[in-house]
Amino acid sequence: MTKTNLIEDLRWRGLIHQTTDEAELGKLLQSGPQTIYIGFDPTASSLHVGHLMQVMMLRRFQRAGHRPIALVGGATGMIGDPSGKSEERNLLSPQQLQSNVNGVGQQMKQFLDFDGSGGAKLLNNFDWMQGYSYLEFLRDVGKNFPVGAMMGKESVRSRLDSEAGLSYTEFSYMLLQAYDFVYLCREHECRIQAGGSDQWGNITAGIDLGRRMLGKQLFGLTAPLLTTSDGRKMGKTEKGAIWLDPDRTSPYEFYQYWINVDDADVMRCIAYLTEIEREEYDSLAEQTTSDPGRRAGQKRLAQWMTELVHGTDGIASAERATRILFGGEIEKATDAQLGQIFADVPSNEADRNLLTQDGWWIVEALQTSGLVSSSSEARRAIKEGSAYLNNRRLSDMNHRLTEKDLASETVMVLRRGKKKYALLRFSSGS
Template identity: 90%
Template sequence: MTTKNLIEDLRWRGLIHQTTDEAELSKLLQSEPQTIYIGFDPTASSLHVGHLMQVMMLRRFQQAGHRPIALVGGATGMIGDPSGKSEERNLLSPEQLQSNVDGVGKQMKQFLVFDGSSGAKLLNNFDWMQGYSYLEFLRDVGKNFPVGAMMGKESVRSRLESEAGLSYTEFSYMLLQAYDFVYLCREHNCRIQAGGSDQWGNITAGIDLGRRMLGKQLFGLTAPLLTTSDGRKMGKTEKGAIWLDPDRTSPYEFYQYWINVDDADVMRCIAYLTEIHRDEYDSLAEQTASDPGRRGAQKRLAQWMTELVHGAEGIASAQRATSILFGGEIEKATDAQLGQIFADVPSVETDRSVLSGEGWWIVEALQKSSLVKSSSEARRSIKEGSVYLNNRRVTDMDVRLTEADLASETVLVLRRGKKKYALIRFTTNR
């Protein structure tokens, strides 16, 4: 992708929300490869779906031949950005902060290439802030920062007017982020900062500080926030954030999140988050408008995003789990996978010893699971062909269940009809 194509691509995707000087920025990008940075606050040891907008922005610039810098805020993370927040964050311990920095840094390497002529850089602003004394910072940076300009920023003004107010600690955040831009320009020739639309005040503060301290013109670019059509932030469920760490959000749960995106939001998600080309995008948009029941756009979005974040193995696992949910035969599953797939399905426990010897009569198992109320109802259901063991139809009412029938290490899945599921978990009493 060329720089010209990059700007056009960002525009049709709706990813250009604000720029400081679009004409000059376009000229700069076409003159020679540039360095662009985006900051990430290490508030957790994993990135989540909300971060993907900015991760993909860096990725798009790199694919157009520019050098991205992913800046992890080991220093700014000690304070917390007040932008878009209604109250002050809890401060993290140095140990927790370092763990978060390490986790976020590791994940960045999944999405960006860190070698070659346009190889990405992963930096931590704690490295240049840790030796800066308070007095030195005030002399070098503070004197170049007009308080009136800071008070005029929406992120500051809204918090000052809120019930929670704004502490001096958070008020100082803007100075630190602005100085990051100056440092990166001076040390890495970085003249462009990007971010979400809530970062506009911080970005323009850095541009002004760069002009005052370095006498250079710097540039800013923001993208819209990832929200639903009714204004809610995307990437959250009733269980919490959708994380990129598979130990926090499994590939199956990640895949299901995108499969269930609303029709009103799916095409915007595809434009914002994927690298799907315009012709395929138009085809999916037409399909969604004419036949939304097929959920073709959602399936393509889920497949693309899950493969990006979790790789080929992750998407295969997620699709296999989805097949199980819709009646596919269950084999080679784990307790954890079945727990995720059937999270809302009733389960009962019984002693594993019932599976030994001659085994456990299927009729008794159905009664234990509460899928039927009596043995006669169990027999009738089997005769009608509506009973399934691990999603395989049971046709013999004399079947005896043994350990060979387990769907995973300790779980057996029973189904009656199309949708009535029950899990039986086998425990060992010693």
């Protein structure tokens, strides 16, 4: 992608929700490399799927020849953004906040190139706010903020009308974020701020402050929020958020989230979140419409996103785990991997000593697993070819299980038929 077609690319992807002056912004982007920033509040030590829209926006600008600034809000994170929130956030301790800043900052390096003179910048607004006295801030910044304009912002108005109300602390958030834009313009020649559509009020406040304090024209750009077709936020499951940290959300769980995206949402996700080009996008859209059962869009989305976030090893692990879930042979797995794949499968404990010496009769193991209710039913399942050990069909009803039959450190996977699974977990006896 080149800088001359960036706006066009963003538009066909549906990524332009609002701009302050699209024609002038387009001219600015074509005039030469520009600097753009997006802020990220460090409310946790990891980014999650909801952040990917903005991370990818910075990445798109960098690929088009511009310089992105990923701003981690060490200062603004102490207050909390009221935009889109129905009640005030709990304030984090300085120690937890710093830990979150470090974690989010490290993750940004997976997606943006920070090397070289034209590389991205990773900044923390605490660095310029920590020495700013309250009186100085009021004199320099506060006097340039008309209260009437602040009261007219949707993020403020909706909270004032809510039962929770709005504290002075959160009301001040807009001043801090607006000053970030002024500081970045003055110190880093940054003239563009982007964000989600819920950030429009904060962005335009920064643009107005830049005009008053610096006499410069700044620009704002927002993208739609990442939601499902029925308006729900994406990136959440019954277990909680889908994190980018593999220790919080495994590559397998991450992959499964995307491969299970609804047909009504999959093409929008591909447009919003991937760098797949228009020709391939159109082909996937046609396949999704003509043969939805193939789930071509979901498979491509899951593959692209998992490789982006977790690398080639992550996508290989996720695809292997998916094959296991659908009957692929199980070997060289770990307890953790099997626990994730078969999280909802019933499991039973067994004494590991049963696997020593002559081993444990498979018929008894099938009964212990709960897949059969009697030894005769177990024999019948083996005879019919509907009994499986680690997704390999059992044919010998006299088979004795030993430690060689473990699928991982302590687990065996038994199956009856196509979909009825049970785990046996072997622990050392007393």
